[in-house]
Amino acid sequence: MQDMDAVRSDVLAQVQAADLEGLERLRVAELGKKGRITALMKELGGLDPEARRSRGAALNALKEEVAAALEARRAVLAAAALDARLDSEKLDVTLPIRPERQGRIHPISQTIDEVIAIFGEMGFVVAEGPDIEDDWTNFGALNIPPEHPARQEMDTFYLPGERDGRRLVLRTHTSPVQVRTMRNQQPPIRIIAPGRTYRSDYDATHSPMFHQVEGLVIDRDLHMGHLKGCLSEFLRAYFAVDDLPVRFRPSYFPFTEPSAEVDIGCARDGGTLRIGPGRDWLEILGCGMVNPVVLENCGIDPGQWQGFAFGMGLERIGMLKYGIPDLRTFFESDLRWLRHYGFAALHQPSMVTGL
Numbered sequence: 001m002q003d004m005d006a007v008r009s010d011v012l013a014q015v016q017a018a019d020l021e022g023l024e025r026l027r028v029a030e031l032g033k034k035g036r037i038t039a040l041m042k043e044l045g046g047l048d049p050e051a052r053r054s055r056g057a058a059l060n061a062l063k064e065e066v067a068a069a070l071e072a073r074r075a076v077l078a079a080a081a082l083d084a085r086l087d088s089e090k091l092d093v094t095l096p097i098r099p100e101r102q103g104r105i106h107p108i109s110q111t112i113d114e115v116i117a118i119f120g121e122m123g124f125v126v127a128e129g130p131d132i133e134d135d136w137t138n139f140g141a142l143n144i145p146p147e148h149p150a151r152q153e154m155d156t157f158y159l160p161g162e163r164d165g166r167r168l169v170l171r172t173h174t175s176p177v178q179v180r181t182m183r184n185q186q187p188p189i190r191i192i193a194p195g196r197t198y199r200s201d202y203d204a205t206h207s208p209m210f211h212q213v214e215g216l217v218i219d220r221d222l223h224m225g226h227l228k229g230c231l232s233e234f235l236r237a238y239f240a241v242d243d244l245p246v247r248f249r250p251s252y253f254p255f256t257e258p259s260a261e262v263d264i265g266c267a268r269d270g271g272t273l274r275i276g277p278g279r280d281w282l283e284i285l286g287c288g289m290v291n292p293v294v295l296e297n298c299g300i301d302p303g304q305w306q307g308f309a310f311g312m313g314l315e316r317i318g319m320l321k322y323g324i325p326d327l328r329t330f331f332e333s334d335l336r337w338l339r340h341y342g343f344a345a346l347h348q349p350s351m352v353t354g355l
């Protein structure tokens with residue numbers, strides 16, 4: 001019995017000191033096939049029945065006690081290990097989200113969206129045309145003959161090759177979308193056409209690629225009053241100045257007759273430009289009543305239909321509204337510029353929620 005007591009206290013002490021792997025080694029060393037307690041059990045066969053019974057019962061009790069001690073210690077160590085892991089992998093769901101780098105809407109996209117929101121409210125739909133045009137659609141149909149100075153003034157980019165015997169150009173304005181719309185659609189027509197345009201020109205207010213928005217309305221009994229009302233309404237909504245002075249100055253475009261240039265009021269005090277009532281004027285767009293020659297070129301009977309059209313530079317109205325000093329910066333892809341002048345990605349301009 002003494003040797004069993006010694007084994008017992010030795011094993012239990014070792015169990016208390018063991019880590020998880022140590023416990024497994026102990027189990028093998030004591031209770032395994034070649035273990036110490038197993039060896040004691042094997043010796044039972046040599047004893048007389050009386051002694052075998054009492055020593056066998058005691059050995060079984062020892063075996064069970066050791067197994068229980070191993071299991072209890074294992075459970076304690078496993079729980080502690082789990083606690084340590086939970087502690088080290090702590091996830092604080094109450095922390096505020098980390099600020100993500102958000103994309104910004106380019107001022108040109110924003111300006112286009114704003115223009116669409118305003119004219120959309122007036123019943124205009126968006127029309128599109130290709131950047132590469134033939135010279136008839138870009139010039140001829142718009143009453144700009146080959147020798148006309150406008151072709152030089154617009155610093156046209158000509159492309160090699162032709163389409164249907166006509167020279168190809170990068171469209172110098174969005175006015176060819178007027179032609180395409182009238183050729184393909186019966187009046188009444190009420191479209192705006194925002195898009196890219198191209199002229200060989202480069203300084204603080206010009207870039208070889210820039211954007212315009214065209215407007216075209218064809219209906220019966222249209223006159224200059226409709227044109228003036230429509231554009232005044234647009235400009236006051238776009239610049240968000242209810243009492244914005246709007247002035248129509250006689251001008252010339254081959255495709256409109258009569259033609260006008262539109263100025264808006266502004267004040268320049270202390271080197272800053274403020275758009276609204278003031279002593280100065282800013283030229284903002286070109287417009288006029290559609291020349292009957294253009295209607296005829298596009299298969300529309302000028303005896304029955306009249307129209308007005310307008311075109312303006314989107315960079316220009318964006319620069320004026322948002323105080324962007326240099327047009328070239330629109331296309332330099334400078335992320336710092338975009339972060340400064342760009343717009344929140346999820347804000348969709350509308351006349352209901354605001355531009």
Ligand code: PHE
Pocket residue numbers: 172173174175214253256286287288309310311312
């Ligand atoms: N297409 C003209 C330009 O680019 C603008 C314009 C459009 C003028 C429609 C009158 C009517 O300068």
